[in-house]
Amino acid sequence: MKSSTLRQLTPVAAFYVLVLATPTLLSHDYYYLSILNMAGIIAIIVMGLNLLLGFAGQISLGHAALFGISAYTTAVMTATYGLPLAVGMISGVGLTAVVALVVGMPVLKLKGYYLAMATLGFGLIVYIFFNEAISLTGGPSGFVGIPQFQVGSFVFDSDLSYFFLVWTTVTVVLLISLNLIHSRIGRALMALHASDKAAQSMGINVARYKLFIFVLSAVFAGIAGVLYAHYLSFVAPSSFGFHFSVQLITMVVLGGMASLWGGIAGTVFLTAMPEFLRAYENMEVIIYGLILILCMMYLPQGMAGGVSKLIALIRGRFGHVR
Amino acid sequence: MDLGTFLQFLAAGLTVGSTYGLAALGFTIIFNTTGIINFAQGEFVMLGGLLAVVFMHWLDPGLPAAVILAVLATTLVGLVMERLTIRPVQHTSVINLIIVTIGVSITIRGLMMLLWGKDTYVLPAFSGTTPIPLLGATIAPQSLWILGITLLVLAAMRYFFSRTIFGRAMLACSFEPKAARLMGISVERMVMASFMLSAFVGAVGGAILTPLTMTSYDVGVLLGLKGFAACILGGLGNPFGAAAGGLLLGVLEAFGAGLISSAYKDAIAFVVILAILLWRPSGLFGAPDTERV
Numbered sequence: 001m002k003s004s005t006l007r008q009l010t011p012v013a014a015f016y017v018l019v020l021a022t023p024t025l026l027s028h029d030y031y032y033l034s035i036l037n038m039a040g041i042i043a044i045i046v047m048g049l050n051l052l053l054g055f056a057g058q059i060s061l062g063h064a065a066l067f068g069i070s071a072y073t074t075a076v077m078t079a080t081y082g083l084p085l086a087v088g089m090i091s092g093v094g095l096t097a098v099v100a101l102v103v104g105m106p107v108l109k110l111k112g113y114y115l116a117m118a119t120l121g122f123g124l125i126v127y128i129f130f131n132e133a134i135s136l137t138g139g140p141s142g143f144v145g146i147p148q149f150q151v152g153s154f155v156f157d158s159d160l161s162y163f164f165l166v167w168t169t170v171t172v173v174l175l176i177s178l179n180l181i182h183s184r185i186g187r188a189l190m191a192l193h194a195s196d197k198a199a200q201s202m203g204i205n206v207a208r209y210k211l212f213i214f215v216l217s218a219v220f221a222g223i224a225g226v227l228y229a230h231y232l233s234f235v236a237p238s239s240f241g242f243h244f245s246v247q248l249i250t251m252v253v254l255g256g257m258a259s260l261w262g263g264i265a266g267t268v269f270l271t272a273m274p275e276f277l278r279a280y281e282n283m284e285v286i287i288y289g290l291i292l293i294l295c296m297m298y299l300p301q302g303m304a305g306g307v308s309k310l311i312a313l314i315r316g317r318f319g320h321v322r
Numbered sequence: 323m324d325l326g327t328f329l330q331f332l333a334a335g336l337t338v339g340s341t342y343g344l345a346a347l348g349f350t351i352i353f354n355t356t357g358i359i360n361f362a363q364g365e366f367v368m369l370g371g372l373l374a375v376v377f378m379h380w381l382d383p384g385l386p387a388a389v390i391l392a393v394l395a396t397t398l399v400g401l402v403m404e405r406l407t408i409r410p411v412q413h414t415s416v417i418n419l420i421i422v423t424i425g426v427s428i429t430i431r432g433l434m435m436l437l438w439g440k441d442t443y444v445l446p447a448f449s450g451t452t453p454i455p456l457l458g459a460t461i462a463p464q465s466l467w468i469l470g471i472t473l474l475v476l477a478a479m480r481y482f483f484s485r486t487i488f489g490r491a492m493l494a495c496s497f498e499p500k501a502a503r504l505m506g507i508s509v510e511r512m513v514m515a516s517f518m519l520s521a522f523v524g525a526v527g528g529a530i531l532t533p534l535t536m537t538s539y540d541v542g543v544l545l546g547l548k549g550f551a552a553c554i555l556g557g558l559g560n561p562f563g564a565a566a567g568g569l570l571l572g573v574l575e576a577f578g579a580g581l582i583s584s585a586y587k588d589a590i591a592f593v594v595i596l597a598i599l600l601w602r603p604s605g606l607f608g609a610p611d612t613e614r615v
Contacts, residue, residue, distance in 0.1 A: 107600070113558055121596045124592050128589040282436045285431065286428075290429055293425035293429065300418050
């Protein structure tokens with residue numbers, strides 16, 4: 001157990017060094033930093049979704065809504081009611097967890113496409129609420145004037161300061177997730193992924209583990225929502241719709257299911273890509289779709305699978321490498 | 323509520339529900355032969371409507387010909403989609419195939435946006451717009467066309483699946499592909515046919531609805547979702563349950579919009595679906611799953 005924790009600590013520490021060096025490497029190019037900030041925020045949700053989908057094998061098409069609930073809650077608390085930032089953050093993440101608990105209890109009894117449909121339905125209902133509860137959320141035109149992040153007297157008011165905040169959070173979430181999947185809980189999740197009946201017969205409380213991982217992934221989405229709201233200081237319903245839920249799933253799958261590292265890579269790739277394709281204006285959407293199709297055709301295990309195949313090839317060993 | 327209002331809501335619900343039903347039927351046809359939920363199904367519906375508009379502008383062949391051309395073109399898109407994106411990735415996991423279909427849907431949507439822009443288009447009604455009075459309600463002639471054509475398509479599908487050798491071969495693939503192959507059925511051909519057939523029924527739904535609700539490059543998303551919801555409502559894998567689910571969903575929406583709130587119309591439909599899922603996970607007309615461990 002201890003040695004496995006140490007094994008994860010080394011790559012994560014190396015990762016964090018890379019994170020710290022990135023702004024210098026990009027010579028403080030704020031355009032790229034702002035893209036990386038968005039990618040980092042989304043990567044936090046994707047890691048949670050990866051625990052749920054990649055490890056526990058439970059799909060959710062409603063994670064965009066969980067992300068949105070947290071973002072709107074902290075927005076309303078801090079901007080509408082003028083409460084301190086800490087209250088906004090805690091209530092944002094807290095409410096997301098409570099909603100996930102209440103929704104998860106009945107919904108997680110469903111499987112496969114039915115679970116997909118139920119979470120999708122939940123997501124749509126929340127999305128419609130964001131649009132229609134105009135006095136609370138500002139409706140389709142969005143919610144403006146969310147205050148910047150602040151610790152003591154230090155105000156996060158630049159892309160650079162947010163970069164460190166976001167990617168430090170990414171690193172912490174990554175470390176927590178890596179430790180979780182190498183623990184008893186992680187093994188239980190993989191067991192119920194393979195066969196929940198078999199897991200049950202081994203004495204694993206399947207319902208409780210499913211609910212736990214659903215709520216945890218919601219908490220990650222909640223953390224991301226809080227960061228998002230205060231970073232942009234503006235939220236609108238269109239960011240939290242079905243399309244974003246699908247994008248999140250795509251990021252998990254493209255990165256490589258059950259690979260947290262792959263998930264981060266997939267997120268950065270898919271977040272940055274439209275920015276680079278912007279020069280082609282309307283072609284952007286088509287190219288995005290084509291890349292999606294081609295990646296799935298030629299990299300079915302995602303980017304993580306592609307990399308391990310490459311490593312195996314270089315080492316002269318063929319076959320499956322984890 | 324008086325009879326007139328009731329009939330008015332019912333007619334509106336059945337009309338839109340027909341399109342949901344045809345989309346749902348499309349989902350089921352592909353799901354049954356491949357086990358894939360085709361997320362590009364909504365795009366087939368969009369293509370049916372939008373291409374009809376395009377052919378009207380381009381060739382001006384008259385409305386019926388434009389509609390038929392659009393449906394045939396969409397069927398061809400179904401064929402091309404299966405050939406280019408589904409067949410090459412046969413031996414991958416279901417979730418990867420789903421991502422492929424999402425990619426196809428994004429590509430089709432992007433292509434239509436690039437070619438015809440983000441404008442909203444409308445198709446002329448098939449036989450005028452003079453409302454028909456009926457027991458205190460007024461019904462658009464187009465509604466009758468929609469209901470009639472939907473019933474016709476359903477009857478044709480019923481005949482196709484139960485009476486024709488080709489349809490029965492497709493059903494055989496859905497029950498047990500290996501056994502079907504042993505009986506000399508080309509499963510590959512059936513998969514291709516299922517994509518064409520589902521594109522066909524989706525496009526019919528899109529083309530007949532467009533005179534009533536207008537169309538644009540992005541209407542496929544919501545129509546696809548509603549079709550998927552209708553499938554689940556009716557029981558995934560049961561074609562006629564899916565169609566019935568679509569009609570029911572349309573009616574629920576119409577009454578929800580009329581009696582509760584039109585702003586929350588879509589939410590009402592999904593609340594009902596959630597409730598039904600939790601009460602009867604296999605849908606209203608699906609047999610409860612028996613699972614082997």
